[in-house]
Amino acid sequence: MSLWQDVITTALVGTERRTLTLTPATNPLGQLLSQLNPTNPEATLLSAAGAISLYHRAGQRAISDNQPLPQPCLPDDKPPCSPRAAQYLKLMLQKERVKLLPEWLTAAATAGYRVPDYCLPELLEVGRTSPPLRPAILPVLGQRGRWLAAHNPDWNYVGDEDIEQTWTRGSLDARKLLLHHLRREHPTSARERLVAVWQQESSDGRIALVDTLQIGLNLEDEPFLEMALDDRRQEVRRQAAHLLAQLPESALCQRMQQRIQSAITFRRKRNRLHLDFILPDYNEQEITRDGIDSKQPPQLLGNKAWIILQIVAATPLSLWSELQEESPAEWIKAAKRSEWDHSLVEGWAVAAMGQQNTEWAEVILPFSSTFKGYLIPQNKLIAGLINVLSPEQRDSFLLNLFPSSKVPFDSTHPAFTLLTHCHSPWSAELTGIVLDGVRRYLAKTDNPYDWSLSTGLKEFAYFMSPEIVPELSTRFNNIVPERSALASYWTEVIDEVLAVLNLRYEMGREI
Structure with missing residues (x-):
């Protein structure tokens, strides 16, 4: 019986019924055990168990990996964003002000910056769980981000910088993102790539990839989409019909x-x-x-x-x-x-x-x-119609809903519902009119608890123009009147709106 088995058996039976027999001092472990006091069986048993366990662990060889080390990452040609801009990003990755993440990513990509290395794992994980953010994440990853993603299967939506490598060996998610990019730059060549592999694609692959033709859709796509109308998968046929319906000459x-x-x-x-x-x-x-x-x-x-x-x-x-x-x-x-x-x-x-x-x-x-919402959900249809308008047309259309600058603004205002679906940047003029209208509403209303308005305002803050921030302290400092029925409820709402606007202003200046 081994020494460890002897300890286990003695512990199970009990020291009153069995005496622990220690080995002679022929090795360092035996020398240590021989120093235990045999007059106290319980203490001897526990001490022996601890000593033997520690001896076995200390004597184990470290696990070795015979796999070759990965190739080191190539140097990045893009500069990282500033430390302060990275602090804003870190804040969002920690689930604070996470709604500002798309704005941060777009601004950083436009400025030609990449994400600092220590933020990459968290940002790549965000891309894994939030597919709509992936197109905005890819441009700011840099060489290190792509290198890191290649070593984790969970981040396989990030393709190789080599287009051919990604197209032939990348995951379906990576190939879809590649087609998104190619359709913006070269819609014809992107479609030709899709046509070349169409017959070999799985049904799930065809459903995912045909959707990329939405970007840069043109009449040259019609022959392929007409062919897709005969696909065996209903989802592919419906998507092809949806795309062809957007081409009036089809x-x-x-x-x-x-x-x-x-x-x-x-x-x-x-x-x-x-x-x-x-x-x-x-x-x-x-x-x-x-x-x-x-x-x-x-x-x-x-x-x-x-x-x-x-x-x-x-x-x-x-x-x-x-x-x-x-x-x-x-x-x-x-x-x-x-x-x-x-x-x-x-x-x-x-x-x-x-x-x-x-x-x-x-x-x-x-x-x-x-x-x-029979064909398209109501919120998506309204937002889609608003996005049809150019920024200038959209601004003019929304401003026309405010015929008078002295009208209070609440959830019953004709512009309120449309503004809740306007997920595009507001002009400074529109932002000022809305906030002025809210101030008039709070100054005159006898029923201040407009829950829809308070919720909407918090969302509006993510689209209002941060250009008005320098004048906030003078123009909107007293937006909540000193009335007990209002102050306790609306001060918190307005403070939240101003906090988001200030953060967006500082973030934009830093990036």
Whole structure:
């Protein structure tokens, strides 16, 4: 029996029933054990157990790895951001002000900086759990970030700087990000790469990669997308139809146009346009191939209304002025006079977003509260329509919702709902008008607990213009009146808004 087994057996049986027999002092361990006091069996047992355990651990050889050391990282050609800018990044990586991370990443990439080395593991982990942030993360990783990601399978969304290496050996996530990048720089060559591997791709790969054609979408993509309409996966077919619907000159849009022309009827009453639809008997296989679902209408929407909505959403908006010389505003009025108002208005909204039609987007946005989200969720549809407008158009459109600079601003204001979906930078003028309106609201209201407004303001702070920060101390210092019913609730809200604005201002200056 080994010495350790003897200790275990004695401990299990008990020192009163069994005596621990120690080996003669023939080695250093034996010499140590021989010094134990045999008159105290319990102490001897415990001391022996501790000594033997320590002896075995101290005598083990260190584990060795025979794998060759990795190649060292190449020197970085990009400079790291400043220590203060890195502090802001560290703050966000620690889940403080994390909503500012996209703004920090974009600003750093624009300035040509990379992330400091000690922030790389946390930032790469953020990319693993937040795929939408990956395109913004890649430009600031530098050589060290790519080198580090190559040694962790969890970060395989980061491809090699060698395009061919990434395209042939990279993970699906890395190849998708590569196509995103190539579509911005060389849309034709990116599509040709996709066409070359399409037949060999898995179904999940085809679903992921076809979506990249959204970037730089153009009429040259049509032949490939028409072919994808016959794919065996429904998700691929739907995405291909969605993309083709954004190309007014595509054959799919022309087919939709013909369906509208054959179904719509007009009449005028008191010089006002009235319209209706008489749907012909469609070939089920043909309309299904074009992405029209004729069997599963959403709840509270009839089958005919559902088909009309889908066809209108994929029809070129130019058709309507060709059918009748009416402005988009008049068409919406005509839709409101019909039984198909929800199908038409929401279909036009989806078409305006997909076709990037600013004229229709501006006219439809005031009706956004009526959207039901049948094809696209309401919040995404409203945000998409706002993004159709250029920064100047968007600013002008939103400012026009403030006809008077003396009107209080709360959650019932016509601009409030649209601003909650405007996730693009605000102008300094719009920021000032909103904050002035909030101050007027707080000064006059008898019901200060507008929960929607307080929540919205905290979100607005991430998009308001930080250019107004230098004048905050004088212009908005007393935005909360000295009234007990207001001060305890609104001071915290306004302080949060000003804190975010100040942080964004300082962060922007530092980067």
